[in-house]
Amino acid sequence: MSKQGAEVVGCCSPLARQPLTAEQSSELARVFKAMGDPVRLRLLSLIASHAGGEACVCDLTDVFDLSGPTISHHLKVLREAGLISGERRGTWVYYLVRRELLATVAAVLVPGEDRAPADHAGSPS
Amino acid sequence: MSKQGAEVVGCCSPLARQPLTAEQSSELARVFKAMGDPVRLRLLSLIASHAGGEACVCDLTDVFDLSGPTISHHLKVLREAGLISGERRGTWVYYLVRRELLATVAAVLVPGEDRAPADHAGSPS
DNA sequence: GATCTGGTTCGATGACTGTCAAGATAGAGG
DNA sequence: CCTCTATCTTGACAGTCATCGAACCAGATC
Numbered sequence: 001m002s003k004q005g006a007e008v009v010g011c012c013s014p015l016a017r018q019p020l021t022a023e024q025s026s027e028l029a030r031v032f033k034a035m036g037d038p039v040r041l042r043l044l045s046l047i048a049s050h051a052g053g054e055a056c057v058c059d060l061t062d063v064f065d066l067s068g069p070t071i072s073h074h075l076k077v078l079r080e081a082g083l084i085s086g087e088r089r090g091t092w093v094y095y096l097v098r099r100e101l102l103a104t105v106a107a108v109l110v111p112g113e114d115r116a117p118a119d120h121a122g123s124p125s
Numbered sequence: 126m127s128k129q130g131a132e133v134v135g136c137c138s139p140l141a142r143q144p145l146t147a148e149q150s151s152e153l154a155r156v157f158k159a160m161g162d163p164v165r166l167r168l169l170s171l172i173a174s175h176a177g178g179e180a181c182v183c184d185l186t187d188v189f190d191l192s193g194p195t196i197s198h199h200l201k202v203l204r205e206a207g208l209i210s211g212e213r214r215g216t217w218v219y220y221l222v223r224r225e226l227l228a229t230v231a232a233v234l235v236p237g238e239d240r241a242p243a244d245h246a247g248s249p250s
Numbered sequence: 251g252a253t254c255t256g257g258t259t260c261g262a263t264g265a266c267t268g269t270c271a272a273g274a275t276a277g278a279g280g
Numbered sequence: 281c282c283t284c285t286a287t288c289t290t291g292a293c294a295g296t297c298a299t300c301g302a303a304c305c306a307g308a309t310c
Contacts, residue, residue: 071257088306268294
């Protein structure tokens, strides 16, 4: 409940502005790969849209036709990508979505104006 | 040079608003999975940031330490995800980024208020 | 401590994916 | 038609991934 994989927040400017370096694309790809699975994407949306902005694993497991270990595995992937963070409270473990990473990723996709805390470390070539 | 896989444009509301259905997450995951590879992400950024908004394969191949077939494969994946579209002009094939899909995807990630240039097809579902 | 319940880790397995070499296809120019 | 260049397709192989059952850990409650 501690490992925070990629730290991509504020990593790069929008795709259309300038090409990504090999390193930037590797970091970003890790995040996209984590989101590149239907189950994980749905988990993400379930957590994000859950009351209070957080959900316990027990809320998530029932939604799918998958075993507990599998759900746990997907949550771990999301966690290591930095997309969610988990916290144990008593018997249950609660997960919440790390919004700032989503915002950063979104800012990379579109020629962001407002929202983007995008690029320091902008390598002005 | 015609297959346009996913048509996700205007498919769903932001993650934090309401959970994705199984079908929505499958469609979206296809797009994210396509972006979940460093090479493809870099290809995407190279095309997007190239002069004129398009790039021919010959411009892309030299950047990587990969064989032609491999680049071609990655371009196909991006194409089938709907992220790029290609057009043959004489001897060369030019690719360009389908911006509206990027905008849609970005709109799913953040609680779109101001942002959303996700023009037509607003799916108020 | 014993036990129950909620979650995670481990190990195995079948499916998918990135990569390349070799062959095929499409225009251009002889 | 033949050849040359740019690109794509095919087939094969190694590595990665999603999934499960079994075993394990953490609190709570007896």
